[in-house]
Amino acid sequence: MIAVLSQGASPERTEHLINWLKEQNLGVHVSHGETHTVLGLIGNTAGVDIDMIQSLDIVESVTRVSDPFKAVNRKFHPDDSIIQAGPAAIGGGNFALIAGPCSVENEAQIVYVANRVKQAGANFLRGGAFKPRTSPYDFQGLGAEGIRLLLEAKRATGLPIITELMDIRTIDLFEDVDVIQVGARNTQNFDMLKELGRTRKPVLLKRGLAGTIKELLMSAEYIMASGNENVILCERGIRTYESTYTRNTLDLSAVPVLKHLTHLPVVVDPSHGTGHTYLVEPMALAAAAAGADGLMIEVHNDPGCALCDGGQSQTPDQFAETARKIFRVREAVQG
């Protein structure tokens, strides 16, 4: 870590800072320039509070030389991690095609959709049982019953299931769930991350609503530092000023950036990431072309409900067509 001191930092305060840094068990290499003094910090700087040091008025800027994340860092683990979830695997060339409805509604629905997406090539079933809703007056999901229905669909199709945990106190309900999803509003719910770190269950960790790439990696680090190595990262769109035509801005450059920084697999959610069905296919294909290890796509059934044809969910037929193209694009970029 390198700290550039402010022009005019007094010798006394500079010395105080150097002494304090040494007390944190850091080696300090001081270099006096023409206008600025520069401190090079050596040793384990991962635990140093960069924001605090940055905020000191005798400090002009601080730069980390080494990354603050270790367990997730590709530098220390060059090979892709492969996460096994039931019969399916993600990472290291294994592609996860995750599909299913936004909310689990009833057994017929979830089993029907599971069968259809499996036929189309999906190897994971997703479905919401506990739903995070901005408004307390909106439908909050079927809860425990929703998980029970997902398990029925798993039995019927053999597909491993992914569903979201919202309250750490309900974790026992997730015993037979294959992958636990942490939603965008809980990416920095650190106590939940620590608790998930104590299990050995694969965790699909979504990027925060307006989370940085570094924050996503640090949240994954929380899980891994607590002992669970089975972490899957998920880009799901970030909040920007553009919200007229897309609900979020899907940051596909996060895919190659994450693949560069970490060995963990990276999945993309083009359904929440855009908010409109007509954007799901082009963004799914783009994600595959950018090197994603998987895709998570909302698929709704309800062939009798013409209304449902239009939301951010695809119909099973649309999904089958998109899946076919996804596999073609994967071939094209590998060739």
Place this chain on the structure above:
Amino acid sequence: MIAVLSQGASPERTEHLINWLKEQNLGVHVSHGETHTVLGLIGNTAGVDIDMIQSLDIVESVTRVSDPFKAVNRKFHPDDSIIQAGPAAIGGGNFALIAGPCSVENEAQIVYVANRVKQAGANFLRGGAFKPRTSPYDFQGLGAEGIRLLLEAKRATGLPIITELMDIRTIDLFEDVDVIQVGARNTQNFDMLKELGRTRKPVLLKRGLAGTIKELLMSAEYIMASGNENVILCERGIRTYESTYTRNTLDLSAVPVLKHLTHLPVVVDPSHGTGHTYLVEPMALAAAAAGADGLMIEVHNDPGCALCDGGQSQTPDQFAETARKIFRVREAVQG
């Protein structure tokens, strides 16, 4: 609520949508224009999922006529809410000057700071016991012991205390805490909000890291809808592209906007909102001028640690000077 249908929406799908809306117990008033059909929805639209309807491809845009928040809405509760917390009150002309260290470190520290800020005019003591940290390797706070020390400082000074809850499973530790803080990373931890709604304890709810004003109000609505009316809102800076010179962008316009929309008191945190001591005083004065019902300011002691003079915390002497000016500005804008 008004839904404008897409040009070229087919009569069949339009009818499907209208029927579906009627099944949600809404009155639907249809108006066919030259190029577009417009639906006016009447009845309780608060529970209608505007994002879902917006995402339908036969819908071009949706506008709410009435606000999605009710309990927090000033329209239905024109008078300012006054929240009582021990001997102090916030709202309706009662100003909360909340001060204290970022983290509770030991008894001497917290009692010393509590005495100093009380002398300067503070009527609340803040201090972190459980600390949300981006990195799992950073200091996570003293936890239960930190709360015990805050209670010592409360006994010594009579100041009501505010501290942050991070894990709903630890809520019993907060029995004697006067105001429970919900941090920016938990603003949309809906299960925590519901649980806090079941207490009668005042809650200081921080705006999310990149939270909208509407989301802040909807999160307050979660607490109030669950039965707890004692909610205090807190602006603490939002995430923007400008991060070179300030850690966050303190959105002071949120103060008059919130005062306009809701009867709940609004507090501003200029310390986290800017990240630099030299910005705390001007932003504190600006917040007071903009009509805030309170300020939350980090004050650190440690007169022996020259280092600590510089971070985002003020020293007790700096705080006393700032407090004096805050009261002058409040007089000026009221006169």
Place this chain on the structure above:
Amino acid sequence: MIAVLSQGASPERTEHLINWLKEQNLGVHVSHGETHTVLGLIGNTAGVDIDMIQSLDIVESVTRVSDPFKAVNRKFHPDDSIIQAGPAAIGGGNFALIAGPCSVENEAQIVYVANRVKQAGANFLRGGAFKPRTSPYDFQGLGAEGIRLLLEAKRATGLPIITELMDIRTIDLFEDVDVIQVGARNTQNFDMLKELGRTRKPVLLKRGLAGTIKELLMSAEYIMASGNENVILCERGIRTYESTYTRNTLDLSAVPVLKHLTHLPVVVDPSHGTGHTYLVEPMALAAAAAGADGLMIEVHNDPGCALCDGGQSQTPDQFAETARKIFRVREAVQG
């Protein structure tokens, strides 16, 4: 256009507003609801200042029913526009592969790069003569001499050339340039847009640094409304809070959104959009998969300068490899 009036808007002020709207030659359809009065405005609302009406305190919200853009609107021009530039065309299935150095440096460089990118499949040559630089102390480009060198490369290879106009007073220098680029800092330089509208020269219009999709379309509308139909849109990354690992956030969802809203061709610039060579290929492939009509990629030569291998530019060899994959991905998504 639909205006929802505030609850409690007085009859007098409501009437004033209605009269004023009628004076703007709009039909006004008034509908009194339980809590709100809603005005439906009929006629040519494109010239109505929505921001002004929105800002009125008796108005709660305003929604446009019809788009504010006409000439660029796909609704009125369903077929893709095809822009011809010298021997090459863009749009309607014609793909533009635009490549070349960030800055033109000398004749040997630009001719060498032009030959190499042409071999690899590029059908346009780009190169900066006038360079917009944040700092007045940075290299500002070769200017007129740079354009002369580009024309040499055009003569040598037959490739049509694209280069940026920064000052409308220099437009005469662009007589033999095939496509005039408007940079991200001039997207809303309305007087420049009007002037370009008076030519018949193809214009490549970049999205603003933090420009919305609607603003990009309105700026294209400025050019078309002034009489020039040859407009190409370019997504080049937008400014977001994420700036640690990417210079901008490349918004690829803008591609299918723009293709949906307008008949104009859409090109993507993954070099400026990411700022790192290692991200150029994956984002180029992703853009092709998302349906872009073209790509603009920085290619630098200088085989003797090992330094130059690393910036956001690709080498000619890297570009050839990327180009090969781009064509494969285009085949995959069309099939």
Place this chain on the structure above:
Amino acid sequence: MIAVLSQGASPERTEHLINWLKEQNLGVHVSHGETHTVLGLIGNTAGVDIDMIQSLDIVESVTRVSDPFKAVNRKFHPDDSIIQAGPAAIGGGNFALIAGPCSVENEAQIVYVANRVKQAGANFLRGGAFKPRTSPYDFQGLGAEGIRLLLEAKRATGLPIITELMDIRTIDLFEDVDVIQVGARNTQNFDMLKELGRTRKPVLLKRGLAGTIKELLMSAEYIMASGNENVILCERGIRTYESTYTRNTLDLSAVPVLKHLTHLPVVVDPSHGTGHTYLVEPMALAAAAAGADGLMIEVHNDPGCALCDGGQSQTPDQFAETARKIFRVREAVQG
């Protein structure tokens, strides 16, 4: 400037980089750490292209030790600059209260408003003659005739006038204008800035729509580097994800940050910065409390048009009340 090289940067490429840097006339101090090599660059680094170096794949990060701006830098010019404009001055304790209508409409209007705002304490008159409009179909201002009318109002009241330049080719029309405004869409119109640098006319430079503080300073540097020292900076709200309740997010922390970094005066525009009349007064008072050197407020007249009472403009009566409070707040913070 400090460049941290990537782990694993080869000795050859490292040497290439070092040699290239030396060719730019920089001293290079190399320090080999355990995991990373760090280069300290000495000499005139203001002209070094930090983005280019950052983008090199052998470079992990680059930190400037010295600011890229010189002429505007308070370090080299500790005293506040005082800009004289006709009878009025800004900076160094001189407060500019700038008021007037958004657009100049006719002589009666502009003279009436000028008289009213002068009575209330304004010492500058503003008014738009050339108007930047997102849509080509919106009213574009009276142009030259608008400037003529402003000069009438100046003659009638003695108030110096401020109005916006949009097209450098019209600069001759601004000969008797006291302060030339550069709008938010032209903050990085570098050719315009250079041209304004060749005059001696005071320039009010607005922050870009989504401009950083550093970019604003660099644009001011363009003007000063070209020879004109009379620059006034203006915060006018930045683009963020929050756009439901405010048009922009007024970044008041930019005021003390700018006062810290530069000697130039800083003015705030709460009218455009918020977009709603009811927010103008609280934000004006907050800006004054934060230490602004001036305020620019839209005031409209038209006592016969009840409609106009509500937009983002204040009435003359509202302005008089706000002005009175502004002066009170200035006293309070100075006392």
